[in-house]
Amino acid sequence: MITLDTISKRFGSITAVDGLSLAIEPGEVFGLLGPNGAGKSTTIAMTVGLLSPDSGTVRIDGGDPVDAAVRASLGVAPQSLAIYDEMTARENLVFFGSIYGLDGATRTRRADELLELVGLTDRARDRVKGFSGGMKRRVNLACALVHDPRVVLLDEPTAGVDPQSRHAIFEIVRELQDQGRTIVYTTHYMEEAQKLCSRVGVIDKGNLLALDSVDGLICEHGGESVVRIERAEGEERVQTAEPLAVLQRAAREREHDGRAGRSARSGDSLSESHRPEPQGLSGTSPERALGREQRHSRACARGS
């Protein structure tokens, strides 16, 4: 179990984390959701013992993360690609295995297993510098797992990756979850948290704004989505629990109006002017969701 008890961290005049408390259960996939600069990475750094909290305590299975035994149970994939470009994927894995004290045979076996897990067996002997961003991310993740840790901390593991690698990383996280590992997953994509995490803590400016399951958060703080459609005659706003259905209906109308316009007067721009312009789903983008969480939090604070 990971317990953060009112931890705070300041860098000069900036408060990165401000009295944050969390309890993450064994086997749980916990999402730490927040925009850039929210304090997610600082929280991770304090969780793994890289930074000491100015106040508060961090415990992992009751132990201090500064202790070697506790650290041996942690696997960390930092946000930056913490691998060696001039080494092959296999060499990276074997090296990180060696600094965790694995013997030669175990290192080799774990390297093979993890290359298989991240889908890079056929590129095992290639230097990482030739890999795509997504492939490097997968190696970065594999290096965090080489010593078979009970707790895995993934700091924005999908930052800057292609959809294929992103999907592969999701699959890996699910497999890790199936293996019973505790996973802390930081992201600023609500979609990722929704797909992977059993619970999510929303953090901004070092404060925990909300803590619940994704569904619970949306239900409690998100409400229905608002679809905004721009038409020639003006903007239409539709509040709905099924935003995709509204968008599809608007698209069909546009298609229908377009055909009608072309049959009446070929090339008439009037038909185009009637084209509905779906602008997106208000309330489901992470930024809007986070903004809403913040507003809600302030409202709660004022109410209390």
Place this chain on the structure above:
Amino acid sequence: MREIWALATKDLRLLVRDKGGLFFTFFFPILYAVFFGTIFASMSGGGGSGTKIIVIDEDRSEASASFAASLEAESQFIVTPMEDRAAAQEIVRKGGQTAFVVIPEGFGDASIFQGEPMELVLGVDPSKAAEAGLIQGLVTAKAYERLQDLFLDPDIARDMAQDSIASIDDSDLNPAQKLIFKTFLNSLDTFLVQAPEAGVFGGDDAADSEGDGGPAFNPVSIQSVELVGDEGPSPYAIAFPQGIIWGIMGCAAGFGISLVTERNRGTLTRLRTAPMGRSRVLLGKGLACFLTTVGVSTVLLVLLTAVFGVTPSSVPLLLVAVLSVAVCFVGIMMLLSTLGRTEAAAGGIGWAAMIVMAMLGGGMMPLAFMKGWMITLSHLSPVKWSILAMEGAIWRDFGPADMLLPCLVLMTVGIAGFVVGSKMFDWTEH
């Protein structure tokens, strides 16, 4: 220890795959050493100012004192008078001074008219090839000035001529030769009486005027003393330690930059999440740097022996020197890694610091070309002590006691640099 070894081998692997780094670590120093070794081999002289020499006056005569004073008056010499020739020779052999000049007993009694030249003994540090020719030239010039004084002082010249006439009868010359020399010296004696009356030695112009040249004779004899072996050290033996130091400086700069790279790329953060202390991570980096510097030294020393035929005077002491230098530059590497936030900054600052150390330590130009205060500052440069330790074991015939000081300085710099650098690195991380 296994973890530290893993970290070190990782860094060595990265070094091997960095072709540019590999060139500057291993091949550039070889080029440097061969290039300058070849230059030194063909060098016949040089120039400088403030060359430190020791003068030993064994004659203790008025003439020797006058000659010693003339050396002290020479602006290009910084003269230290001593009495013990052996001690002076040791100092020069160990690189403490550039040369020694002995004014041996009998210097003041030498009579050029009897074929007795003024004798001097000169010993020059073999590593100061650039200054050797200059020193010999200046000493010879001072001796000829002394000779000129003799001729310009008729009283001294008459004494010498009359001494010579008196000794002709006891000489091994045959009667015909005795007659010729007596006739010549009596004529000279008469000339030396009449010439001052006629104003021949009247003014400074006389001293400056040039004659037509006379019969070839050598009134000044400078005996050179080889301080090391019969023929002195090979020029490559002198150049290679400097080449090694350049290679080692490249290693230190490279590993210092790699530490900054690791910090900026996040690999250091990942290493620190492993179950080992921060000190082990830094020790791993230090071990890689240490092994590489030892490797560079070994490669160049094997080349020096195998290709250029130089046999170190003491292999065990050379090993001590190599290890001391390696420890020293590991500490310097740690300090350099804290000097810049970015790789470019660390590289720039690091190399600037290295070049200053090399300049002050005599790694770029002979110390003789420097001002006095710079020569004093050179004691602060690890490059100076590194070169001295290497030279001591290769050709200066250092004993264990001689090696103690340079190796102690190097080890102290290395350990202090590592400790302070580690603290500063920790501080800069936060």
